[in-house]
């Protein structure tokens with residue numbers, strides 16, 4: 001390894017310079033990516049990062065304000081450590097966001113492919129269904145599904161995921177129609193390639209990528225909707241350290257213990273902003289139409 | 295040797311599009327038809343090269359789509375090796391797919407941007423089972439070097455290639471299945487002159503070395519003259535003149551061919567402003583010769599009877615009542 005570095009003394013500094021140029025040109029993207037990575041790390045290693053268990057009650061301190069001491073960010077009305085609960089909460093937020101987006105993108109892929117490829121009445125029926133799904137905001141849709149499914153983390157993932165199928169279906173269908181009209185699809189047909197192989201080899205790879213970009217953007221939306229469900233008390237059930245739930249619990253004490261709602265609220269806001277900056281950056285990076293010149 | 299020497303044969307092919315009634319959706323007038331192709335006769339023999347020229351809208355692309363089986367004629371027959379193209383099945387269809395290769399005008403769009411050059415060029419080999427997996431890379435490398443591209447390019451994607459390189463990849467891919475016919479729609483247009491010249495030379499060399507037939511659509515008479523022995527001039531859905539390229543271009547019989555020649559002072563330059571007068575709408579053509587409205591030779595009889603494409607000189611056919619050479623088609 002040392003030989004390589006020595007034999008090309010210019011390579012190392014120039015690569016570092018490249019990285020530096022990139023960072024300088026994309027300051028906000030890099031900051032946001034680091035923030036998201038920090039959340040993912042905290043979520044993955046919550047038991048090691050958090051000073052307390054999320055439901056551990058400290059009988060000596062209820063509604064303690066943030067202070068230097070055992071409870072850096074204070075405690076809630078049950079004497080639970082807010083920092084620890086917020087760190088564990090990142091697990092639920094990210095899990096629900098990713099899970100819901102996977103369901104939404106997967107369902108959207110199936111519906112969009114079916115509509116775009118089959119066409120005719122199937123397409124008409126599917127798109128009318130999607131239109132009716134899109135007529136209601138996702139939160140209302142999710143509320144409707146939750147009222148059928150019942151409460152719980154898995155139910156929230158499913159409800160938010162299903163509510164996202166509509167928008168994903170629409171973009172996938174649009175992309176399928178656009179790709180289907182490309183000369184390379186006709187070229188494959190002329191070569192004698194069968195319909196299934198054309199779909200698999202030529203159409204899916206060209207729609208899956210914009211779908212993945214859209215999915216990264218929608219993770220933050222899914223988290224917001226799921227927090228909304230918990231906030232209005234029909235999502236995740238207490239004492240799960242879900243941010244929406246924590247904000248709801250802290251609501252009654254806002255005037256004299258604002259940190260109870262403020263800490264999870266800030267955690268949620270920062271994650272949402274960071275995720276959308278990362279999502280936009282990813283889209284800009286891979287969508288040539290949006291790429292800035294120079 | 296019972297194999298017919300004719301690869302493609304078009305027998306009075308007509309392709310009409312229904313364009314609705316005059317006056318819009320709820321109008322009660324007669325249905326109007328747009329004749330994109332109107333009585334086209336054409337044949338392509340093994341090893342032969344034919345250029346199809348004509349202004350935009352004359353039906354060149356429609357002709358090509360009929361030849362490729364992408365649209366079926368509304369009348370007449372389109373044959374490949376004496377079999378109806380749109381009815382080809384099983385082995386015949388496999389053979390058609392293997393033997394007829396298309397080079398698109400939009401070369402970049404005809405290559406899947408998510409496939410590497412290796413996979414793009416190997417796709418015909420894979421699809422028709424033409425080589426062992428172990429030989430795949432070598433075959434692709436040979437095809438790439440045949441079209442003048444370095445084999446290292448295999449790992450790249452078309453987004454990293456220049457316009458000229460992309461066309462070369464498209465040609466390599468078209469050659470992969472050792473086709474009998476290469477069909478090309480404006481395959482060299484939109485490139486700078488030197489790239490165009492290189493590609494034309496490549497195509498001509500390939501045609502001569504491999505004995506592959508060439509059907510080349512172009513609006514550039516220079517390209518036609520360089521690449522193709524025979525030429526067919528199209529106007530409003532019809533072939534109005536056909537013959538050996540050198541004969542037709544040196545002494546055109548049809549006034550439209552002459553107008554095209556006059557409008558193209560230099561070879562390798564597309565016809566800019568073909569001739570005075572608008573090309574008429576192909577919907578509801580008036581009776582008589584369809585070129586009459588723009589033809590300097592037009593006489594009264596031209597507006598009455600519609601000239602057919604007939605042999606007017608050896609090896610030469612034209613559809614004109616008062617041709618510029620030889621005997622009149624109709625006495």
Ligand SMILES: Nc1ncnc2c1ncn2[C@@H]1O[C@H](COP(=O)(O)OP(=O)(O)O)[C@@H](O)[C@H]1O
Pocket residue numbers: 311328329330348349350351352353354355356357576
């Ligand atoms: N699908 C279609 N529906 C209706 N009209 C068509 C269709 N395709 C082609 N045409 C018409 O047929 C005529 C010939 O078109 P085309 O074959 O594309 O000519 P060229 O390739 O010589 O420019 C044009 O008038 C065009 O508008």
Ligand code: SF4
Pocket residue numbers: 548549550583584585586587589590591592593596601613614615616617
């Ligand atoms: S038939 Fe008459 S109008 Fe038509 S091209 Fe010949 S001379 Fe011109």
Ligand SMILES: [Mg+2]
Pocket residue numbers: 354355
């Ligand atoms: Mg055309």
